[in-house]
Amino acid sequence: TSAIEAARQQVAALKAEGVFTIIALTHVGINVDRQIAREVGGMSLIIGGHSHTPMGPMNNVRTPPYPELIAGPDGKPVVVVTDWEWGRWLGDITVAFNAAGTVIDLQGNPTEILPSLPADQGFENRIAVFRGPLDQLRARVVGATAVDLDGNRTNIRSRETNLGNLVAEAMLAKARNSGATIAITNGGGIRASIPAGPVTVGQILEVLPFGNTLALVTLTGAQIIEALNNGVSQVESGAGRFPQVAGLRFTYDPSLPATSRVTSVTVDGKPIDPNADYVVVTNNFMLTGGDGYSVFTRGRNQVDTGFILADVVEEYIAANSPVNPAVDGRIAI
Structure with a gap:
């Protein structure tokens, strides 16, 4: 099954259940995400991966923008985002929909994961519990x-x-x-x-x-x-x-x-x-x-x-x- 056909099938199944706002989580690369947005109606937002594509502030030219808007087959905007690769950036997007699932407001503010960001000590403590035996195995x-x-x-x-x-x-x-x-x-x-x-x-x-x-x-x-x-x-x-x-x-x-x-x-x-x-x-x-x-x-x-x-x-x-x-x-x- 192609990504396009799989997306159509899932959208149809969700709509049959009464869902009107559909968000897709994909791992097919941004070009296929764009194709899905253009060809498959009924989706509002696609959060993708696989192509390691930097968007907006993640690169020096700020293109493609974060987020990117693609016109769907019904003319409605479909939001496409990805946050590059390897945990370098944390995606952050706020989207407002109307009752029909159409995007009416959109803000994207991804954050670069810098060494200067303070670590959560509780999380670090949990990592330490597992690190010892895992480090032994890895070595x-x-x-x-x-x-x-x-x-x-x-x-x-x-x-x-x-x-x-x-x-x-x-x-x-x-x-x-x-x-x-x-x-x-x-x-x-x-x-x-x-x-x-x-x-x-x-x-x-x-x-x-x-x-x-x-x-x-x-x-x-x-x-x-x-x-x-x-x-x-x-x-x-x-x-x-x-x-x-x-x-x-x-x-x-x-x-x-x-x-x-x-x-x-x-x-x-x-x-x-x-x-x-x-x-x-x-x-x-x-x-x-x-x-x-x-x-x-x-x-x-x-x-x-x-x-x-x-x-x-x-x-x-x-x-x-x-x-x-x-x-x-x-x-x-």
Whole structure:
């Protein structure tokens, strides 16, 4: 289901319950938020995330404004806001609606989270209760890497990296006994690098902070090509859907139309068979269509294994330490 269609369905369901003021909380990026505002009637406010977009005072040019008003399909204004990234700003918006749910007054005053802001001591005390055992867990060394592992945001979302290869290979190693021969994971789920040397639990959790689990799905070769095309369709914007892979090699041309950029895919040195079935290991976010991978929702034999991806990578590093992954050309441009 596309974000647009999902929004339409939810608005209809809420209106059927008598709701007349609808506020959407999304994580699809500001461009999709704007599209939802323009195309889906019945919403008054969209509070979004995912694209890490600074608005208003969060950037030097103060555009887009905070908040941003988008005309809905009925001509009524829809408020769109996001508060950038990583807790740097606290969003603050006051909205007044009339009885029909139409915005009639609006004030936005986001606050930058500066070191000079006084901490709430009660909150700090609660953090201290949990910090000790968590710090011990984070500091536990599970293995070592002989090389720097590249999870740089720009790199992991646009090209093959050795850390992307390691994560994909760890997934495939865990799922081979279940018949998997290919691994595809989204680069946007890999959030940090690891320097050469000892590797701790904390570093792995920084790389893979979302708690995603391994998932299995049977796809045809044609569906795998479709998935890879989705993965490279927004490479120019640094979208998180860029695929990091194991068990296959592919070439793509970013100058081609977004839906047909993949020019070759090989498995075991041979062109992928569009009609053959392949068991693919991915993550549960992608299995449900996350990052545009709707093709996975049409696959067969879908299974969420429950294995947490961070635990799988920890296990793989411990078993193969010191790891020394390389960029081997499995993704070519």
